[in-house]
Amino acid sequence: MSDLALSAAYDQIVAARTSPETRPCVRSFFDETTFTATHVVHDPRTRAAAIIDSVMNYDPASGRTSFHSAEQVVAYVRHEQLNVIWQLETHAHADHLSAAPWLKQQLGGRIGIGSDIVQVQQTFGAIFNAEPSFTRDGTQFDHLFTDGETFKLGDLPAIALHVPGHTPADMAFIIGDAAFIGDTLFMPDYGTARADFPGGSARTLYHSIRRLLSLPPQTRLFLCHDYKAPGRDQFAWETTVAAERENNIHVHDGISEDAFVSMRTARDATLSLPNLIMPSVQVNMRAGHLPAPENNGISYIKIPVNTL
Template sequence: MPDPAIAAATRQVLDMLDNPAGRPCVHSFFDEKTFTATHVVHDPATRAAAIIDSVMDYDPASGRTSYASAQKIVDYVRENRLDVIWQLETHAHADHLSAAPWLKSQLGGQIGIGADIVQVQQTFGTIFNAGTHFTRDGSQFDHLFTDGEQFSLGTLRATALHVPGHTPADMAFVIGDAAFIGDTLFMPDYGTARADFPGGSARMLYRSIRRLLSLPPATRLFLCHDYKAPGRDSYAWETTIGAERAANVHVHDGISEDAFVDMRTKRDAGLSLPNLIMPSVQVNMRAGHLPEAEENGVSYIKIPINTL
């Protein structure tokens, strides 16, 4: 049965390949502390822009937050006179804290994430004992995207794709001929994302990846992370569907679902948790807002003992 969401995304990519002058402009910022790539994508015709997967600086030793990394984005947006329409999150990250609310206060834009964030909120709201004041309905975000949802960025057409597996709520945003795919895939020489977080699934991740890989080979892919594969000296976060299909070390064409699940499951069993998972999830499940301050006016990050 044809996949209507992929069909819509494919049409917009092909239209953009026929009209390269109108393709989206992408400028990326890499935070080496968290190995995170934040992308600013804009329509060259209208200068309407989206900021995807932003980073708030966080010092785990002191618990202090700051915005030096996000300020670079503010400076870029203002220097280029961009009009920020969206602050997009591909998922509730477990390795960095989102700067979306602060960037919204500086530049505007609705904070959007996949509708299945409610599953993540329910799971981690329980793990962190967030209490009844923490609503688990996604209302902390301005917009919840559904699979196949069409939206626009100026004159550019865009499609939201649900790509669960790394988490239940992962979304990819295909804007013009560029796909922003979060933590589903890494550079071809590094492979794929882990699938062992609560609600994750290696089998679901494989199916989501194969869904993405059905987009046209020339589709530009912008990744959320890079860790420099062995033998590579520089960080990289842009590739193509064709390059991933040909050479991804975990999931290139010809790798079966069962083989991938076996590899991913064994690999994940030896991974430690991300260094910033405790603060990241508690903040990101709240759309980048800190936990509600307690009676002394201080906000706290909880660490569940012997739980994760």
């Protein structure tokens, strides 16, 4: 989608957003174990809702899963009498497991992700030597969004934007004046996401970030993670385009592409892999489902040795 087409589409989406009746309501749930913010966004008139970047709890020592984080989302949705239309994933996360299938069972909603998930499935399907039945065509998901695809959440117009760099398949979902941007940007005092996973690119990430920062200054940005920057005592996951453009320590206005790439590349070289990358990617590339049970009825998480 060209920047001109993006501007025209976005203008249509936000044309009526000044009224409380047309401004989406957002309630966020923060999982401190994985530092993940799950967002529930809904149309205040129709009560149509989307759940974005949900968390299935996983104990790496025992291999046991649970849903106490997602249960908070269920309680809120039922209390507010919301009608869940979408279970959205901004990308195949490497730091937490998705609860989308479980939430779909509880509340409904189609599981959606960007169409470039097929690249992630190809790459990690090979790395984990996935079972022959594991297809690499995105059919585990209910819908694959393309760049610039428009949709509605009740009466609220929305658009999906491809914002790769952290991974090849990252998407941002803009619903009214709210943009759910996954792992592209963090709070201004913390910076930006890493770009050293397979298929990632610091240069591509820079262009994706500048694309997001071309949205109107007052656009609300909802982030997928927060790690509390030094000197800040509270977790935070909501900011604005204006705040990021002025204050983001990695990519504020005036930071060149080459300077960003140099900084991001050097910083990424010092980072260890996320604690839950092995289970997370294997589950999330399957749309939140565990790997197929083996002949004893048990699902297994693989750990490739000396590979990642």
